[in-house]
Amino acid sequence: MPELPEVETIVRSLQKTVIGQRIVRVVVEWPPMVQRSPLNVLTELPGQRIQEVHRRGKYIVFSLSTGAVLLIHLKMSGRVYVCAADAPPDPYVRVTFGLEDGREMRFRDPRKFGRVYLAPDASRVLGHLGPEPLDEHFTEEMFLVRINGRRGMIKPLLMDQSFLAGVGNIYADEALFQARIRPRRRAETLSEEEKRALYRAIQRVLIRSIELNGATLADGMYQGGSFQNDFCVYSREGQPCPTCGSPIERIKIGQRSSYFCPTCQT
DNA sequence: AGTTCCACCCGCACGC
């Protein structure tokens, strides 16, 4: 379920429930999910205390008492929740973190695409990520510098995590709609005005979604958000554009669906 | 030489 707003929502929840807790037990049901790290999740994680939880791109980052970090990427279908240890068993839980107060933090992931890392420092895993789109230091001018000189289709560029961290399929489509740019447009053909509009659209869309706790999608992996009600184009093939009424079109870019208004977006 | 592009892959659920 994760793009930036959904991960942000989960992180805010975890900040209220697991900070200060010591991890006393780790059970891995799906070993391939635990990526080879310099530190061993099973032997080196128990006993460590969770000091901070934050988000970087689409990763959840737990800062631990030894200075090491526990990193979780939810990929397509992952979810992290905290419950009592005697809560009903969940067949899709792949990794269980037992907490000292008796609760459990569970990593649930039907599709098994998610990943867990334990590393001495976050940069080993996060080093390739581009800037945070909502970081106050990431200004419009910095975005212009970053996009100038790039070529190729704009949508894959927005979803490139080394270009910008946290934007995925939904928010790329919604931001391009707001900026009135077609997803197949090439970055080198964008005017400066379009680039500036795109920067502002990305921020507007992400901020609005975070306000609404992200988006709940039809497949139901993630619940609680309501940004899906604000979708202008995503998942709206054939439905009228909220601006002009034209039917929204769907095309494939890089094996993924892209939605846009053929009238509003050029 | 470094980018960019593109098909394919990874488990699984769901809808038609």
Next chain:
DNA sequence: TGCGTGCGGGTGGAAC
């Protein structure tokens, strides 16, 4: 039953 689809992203190789 079978096929298409999917809130991610890495890979390897071809094309620029």
